[in-house]
Amino acid sequence: MNKPILEINNLYIDYPISIGTVHAVEDVSLILNRGEVLGLVGESGCGKSTLGLSLLKLIRPPGKVSGGEILYKGKDVLKMSGSEMLNFRGQNIAMVFQNPLTSLNPLFKVKDQFLETIHYHKPEIKQEEAIRMSENILEDLGIDKERMHEYPHKLSGGMRQRIMIGLGLIMQPDILVADEPTTSLDVIVEAGFIDLLNRLRKRFNLTIILITHNLGLVAEIADRVAVMYGGRIMEIGSADNIFSDPLHPYTFGLINCIPNIELEQKELITMPGNPPDLVNPPDGCRFAPRCPRVMDICKKEVPEVRMYKGRKIACRLYE
Amino acid sequence: MPGFKDKSGQSSFLLSAMKNLLRYIITRVLLTIPMIFILLTLVFVILRIMPGDPVSAMLGAHAPQEVIDKKKEELGLNKPIIIQYINYMNKLLHFDLGESMIFKQKVIVPIKQKLPATIELTLFGMFFTLLFGIFLGAYAASKRRTGRDFAVRIYANVVYCIPVYWMGLMLQLILGIWLGWFPIAGRVNARILVSTFERTGFYTIDTLLAGNLYAFGDVMLHLFLPSLTLGIVLSGIFVRLTRANMLDVLKSEYILSARARGIPERKIVYRHALKNAFIPILTMLGLQFALLLAGAILTEMTFSWPGIGRLLMERIYLRDYPTIQGVIVVFALFVSLVSLIVDIFYAMIDPRVKY
Structure with missing residues (x-):
């Protein structure tokens, strides 16, 4: 097996706030292999977006990484200097965000945003060449190159989403972090987006981290799935395994919550309780207070992540 | 980053935009x-x-x-x-402002004579206001919660509280008298013969038109202290406004996206964020222009500046009704003109605004 492109080891991220410290990410270890799509799923506030931002060292102060390492091809991202970091963002890793409507600067034409990105990474590239590069990538994304001369407010949400991805990919990074990319898109645009991700992945040999709570999207394109809860990894496994046979009670509950049109349920299944308070997290397993199969020990000790049936899982049931 | 030209020819589109703009101006x-x-x-x-x-x-x-x-x-x-x-x-x-009740003179005569001095003062004052206000505000926002941010915020609060005339007196004392760098009163040195260049009444323009660089330098020196006074006092509000807007803009997703693309932080602050934060500042500028004129009246008194602000003060003491009314009309026209210009700028900066 070839070396992983990205390796996260025992990562901790804290946000100090007035009443204490939010432990947004705790002891997270993940491996990302070249060319795969990893779905990072969990409820709102489980730390998945924070984890995504930390990969580009974009955690908003006063939040900070308080422990662990992020290795990109063996090099620690967190120890990069300022200028190394600027090159790393864009040339090695790109991130697209939730809301395409607000992710483009409204006062700059699409073209200028492309040219600027190219200019800062490769100042030696001439303007004509840079325009050609931008036109090519827009055509790859199925956008008429004339649209380059428009301001963002004249473009539809789906188009802006694709332009965002184009801006991310213009310097040909290896990794694309997509944070809730489909949340604000309608279903038809979303279907097109899934198709697009699949094409880009092959075309650019792209490794994708898909942060989402849209399990349908994950089932559609992810190779592997990591489930997060309360800032910790609950379960990591291949998408097939996770969806056909969820082991962790939280994963099970999460998949159960997807409405199913065929079963004609009288009522939607929900998960009782609320996500944990990350300032004063419960002792033991974060999910214990909501877990239907909770045991005494779960409330005392944090379960370690162990290998079980070819996947990683943090649960006492599988020891 | 070099400015890239737009090659897409959209002349018919431009023409209709111009027409709309003209209609807007006429309405205003x-x-x-x-x-x-x-x-x-x-x-x-x-x-x-x-x-x-x-x-x-x-x-x-x-x-x-x-x-x-x-x-x-x-x-x-x-x-x-x-x-x-x-x-x-x-x-x-019938466009007649009437005749002064005190002096045998048309109201328009002193106004015409003194208006250029006030316009010069307010424009240079506005320049200093924006210079200090925007740069300090943007700087403070980019250094949020540090000592430097704190220092800028204190500056903003202090200058906001200082009365214009006191600030004027202090600057006169320090820069004018102790250091002797700048003249403290009037528009131009008495030894310079104004009649050799007076054409438009704007001394900065007149001296340049006459090619008299020595006189131009002297006029600029005289302009410096009063417009600096006005600029500093009014910059407080703009520091606070710019800082608040910048903090808002810096939180937005397009700034995060720009960071994620590896754009250098300095460019993000001064190119991406400041341009966006400038839109509400521009609106404020239009609204605050009246305040600038009010400040100009006090500055004119402190610096013996022969503008219409001082004219207004003098004629209020004399209860010269028609002249007071005339000056008020001119002030009102001036403020509306500036707010119209601001609105046009607004549409130029923000592509989403169309008239």
């Missing part, structure tokens, strides 16, 4: 008319309710009654207010 100008009438009506009534009148200002408290009556009749002040008002408005409709 028409809207100014009722505004000026309302303003003038208020000033007209308040002036006549106020104790004192031009006759007693001229003749003193001990003048015989028949002299006072004769003078009042001469000035038309014996008629009912409503008749005076109708007469005045009638003249105004």
